[in-house]
Amino acid sequence: MVKNLKKLIEQVAKEKDIPEWLVERALKNSIALAIKKDRKIKNHVEVELVEDEIRVYLLHKGEKVPLNIVPEEMNRIAAYAAKEEFLKELERADEERRYLEFVELEGEIVLGIVRRIAENGDLIVDLGKAMAVLPKREQIPKEVYKVGDRLKALILRVVRKRGSYEIILSRTHPNFLIKLLEAEVSEIKEGEVEILNVVREPGERAKVLVRSRDTRIDPVAIVVGLKGTKIAPIIKELSGERIDLIKATENTEELVRKSLAPAPVTDIRIDPKTKRVEVAVPRDKLSVAIGKKGVNVKLANKITGWYIDVLSEEDFRKLSQMK
Template sequence: MVKNLKKLIEQVAKEKNLPEWIVEGALKNAIALAVKKDRKLKEHLQVELLEEGIKVYIVKRNNSETVRFPLEISTEDVNRIAAYAAKEEFLKELEKAEEERGYLEFVEQEGEITVGIVRRVLENGDVLVDLGRVMGVLPKREQIPKESYRQGERIKALVLEVRKHRGRYEIILSRTHPKFLRKLLEAEVPEIKSGEIEIKAITREPGERAKVLVHAKDMKMDPVGVIVGLRGSRINPVSKELSGEKIDVIRWTENVEELIKKSLSPAPVTKVRLIPKDKRAEVAVPKEKLSLAIGKHGVNVKLANRITGWYIDVLSEEDFEKLSALR
């Protein structure tokens, strides 16, 4: 009986292009399930395929120790149940094993971009994405707010996490994570992937605006110009993928005043006053550029705060001078 099962394992492994240990595990699970049904057992069972025959054990946990007890079952019975399991339960268990392997392959892709097809939008707003052999989930919280998704639509996303939830694997996708923008930039700008340009920090308000702080190893290189490309040839495809998200690329500098000025791009900053003990900065911009510096719903200054690590008070030039006079 065991020899026949071993041959079955080898054959199925070859046909399905799966490792033999996965197929053997699926068969053992199928036999355990069949024994539980036949004997009406609730305990956890473990099956071993030995040269002398099939052995079944009841597995119990005492405190932190796991103990196995041989299940008293005749060779004839266990062979009969195993033969049934190989026919009736094995395919179901094999499908589960194949699916699990597909999910585990995505563990190695965490932090990378994947492409899939939208299969369904759930009532809670989560999106089910067909990734080939397995399904991924793009939760509502990981979606760019202004986007909507249609069945059959091709979609790019970051593989954020592969996790086990309620006994099943889930692939969690994201289009809002800063690393998604980082990977899109890497794909468009070879100098980032090669290490010639380093991305020091990214912050985003998904679908609205992002700021990317960059540094070139070669001081003669203009990292901002390289990333943006001729007439925006490199940055525009990234912005388009993010539903028009505006991307400010900022050259890193150790000079804090200069960094704060650049961080408020596209607004021109004329003066900066640092208050180091509070890690706060007051900046002056022309009155007509005040709303540009602050940004819609305060997005621009909020991102500037994050990318610099300083709290920035944006003032008109007139108010800046008045405040200076009071001091």
């Protein structure tokens, strides 16, 4: 009996392009369901295919109790299960296979089509082999979608939910920007230029810390490309998100100055004990240094790991005199 079932598993796995272990699990589940129906059992039933026999256990209070079923009865139940319940279980196994493929793609970019917009703003996205969700919180705030729109997104994670799987997408995660850069800039993909850190205010601004394996090569120029040809498509994909590229350096003063670009820093005071930095900028450049809603300085804090206090040149001097 079991030998026949093993052959059935191999055949179905080959025909349906489903891993044998998934087919076997589907078959065992279908036999267990058939036994429960036949004997009107409410407890959980576990089935094992061992050598030349089918072993059935009743799970009761954490214990596996063998369930005695004569071979003739088992043959009848197994035959019924293979015809009726097995098809339903196979559908579940096939769905699981499709989602398991996406587990291996976690952290990669996929293309999809918006099929539905939920009341809470979440997008239901068709990835071809499976459906995914782009939650409202993972969408770039300024973007507006409609059914039929095509979009790129990062597979953030694949989670098991209510006995099924859910693929969660993101367009706001820093890794989405990293993957876009890898796709556009071959030097990053090949390891010649390394991305050390990425911080984002999605749709507004991002700062990317980069370094080159060859110190003679400017990694910023490499990533930007000739006349911005490499960075421009990424900015467009991110709905105009400004991307500040910063060349990594061990010099804290230099790093802080670069992180506050495009604002010019005219003076700087560093306190290593508190890891605070006070910078002076021309009064008319204060808003540029701080950025809209404080975005520029907030991202500069994150990318450098220092707390940066932006002051006008006048206030910087006054503070210096007080100290």
